[in-house]
Amino acid sequence: MVCFKPLLFCIFQLKCGKITVIMQEVKAVAGTILEYLKEFGDNSLKKAPFSEVDSLVLCQFAYLKFDGLVPEVGQEAGSVSLKELAAHPDYENLYADERYEKDNRALFEGMLASRRFRNMRMKYYINIVEKKYETQFSAVTFFLDDGTTYVAFRGTDESIVGWKEDFNMAFLSPVPGQEYSVKYLNMVSEKFTGPFYVGGHSKGGNLAVYSAMNCKEWVADRILKVYCMDGPGFRPEVLEQCRYKDIEEKVVKILPHSSLVGMLFEWGIHFEVVESKNIGLSQHNPYSWIVEEGHFRVVKGVYESRKRSDENINKWLLSLNEEQLRTFVDTLFQVIAASETDNLIDFTADWKKSMNGMIAAMQEIDEKTAKMLKEIVKSLFIIASERMKADITAGIRQAEETVKHVSRRTKAAK
Secondary structure: OHHHHHHHHHHHHHOOOOOOOOHOOOOOOOOHHHHHHHOOOOOOOOOOOOHHHHHHHHHHHOOOOOOOOEEEOOOOOEEHHHHHHHHHOOHHHHHHHOOOOHHHHHHHHHHHOOOOOOOOOEEEEEEEEEEEOOEEEEEEEEOOOOOEEEEEEEOOOHHHHHHHHHHHHHOOOOHHHHHHHHHHHHHHOOOOOOOOOEEEOOHHHHHHHHHHHOOOHHHHHEEEEEEEEEEOOOOHHHHHOOOOHHHHHHHHEEEEEEHHHHHHHOOOOOOOEEEEEHHHHHHHHHHHOOOOOOOOEEEEEOOOOHHHHHHHHHHHHHHOOHHHHHHHHHHHHHHHHHHOOOOOHHHHHHHHHHHHHHHHHHHHHHHHHHHHHHHHHHHHHHHHHHHHHHHHHHHHHHHHHHHHHHHHHHHHOO
């Protein structure tokens, strides 16, 4: 992606007959983490210290399916390198998640070709999917060649169970995945020495923060930074109950321009906003975040329209009691489950069949549940309406103040 403003300015200069050194202002091509690996991959971690872009590379890499390829927690086997993974007979299993298969292949190849990551080793893989307990949890530990370690929590994968657990966060604390994250961090940190990073994308970012503020104190002391890449936040009471203040200065939260997931339950935690080449909610895709000169291209803030919508949703969620939230989430996924799929790939692949099953399921909802759902959704519209009225009122007041100010200045000038 080319930065067009300086380029257009140069064209204007040329048309005016001014061929000057202004041509040097044309910026280099900006790209994503894939271009970052090509451009900066030859810089070792000793030459260029670990950055927030490196964190996103590892968070996305954690989405690959390492089952049977990376030693699991409890196994005595040693760690494996990228080169050993590439030579493994089950190498193709890494790309079982079809959503980003092409980009994930390019990511692996870019890391393998780079001096920055080619010597990285990995171990302590865990992958748990429990339908009965509505849990999807996965983590892996990366050993970098500068002597530091990165504990990465996988975000929500393609499983319906994983997405249900995300929604459960609205009324349950902790969800099973959060409890697993604390146990995992305490356990693996005993197996290596030295400082380390913790991070994750999407739900993985939430798990990174949750584990860091609930782990043993001596473990937390070794943490360098906690990276939350567009991960949901926490209900206010959770932050109060846990030791968030103890790790607050270590938390690095990064969101794209139009964030929904990362703004859920976001209450005062400092975050940085980066530009994305995508639009709307597709900016959640890590491969869309723009990297320029080795760092994310930072922008002022989340889009105002998106921010208002996120605030409405958060206020709505907090206005509902536990029974209402549980009913809403359970009914939503009861309807989705009627599609007879257990993952989003099949759900979207045969969407006609999925929709037919969902429509039939909606007709089976009992009258009491349907009435509650109607009230729940109605409350969202009421909150959104109140916010809109408040914005309009504030706008009118601002306009009145501006008119008064101009009027006073006009009179003074006379």
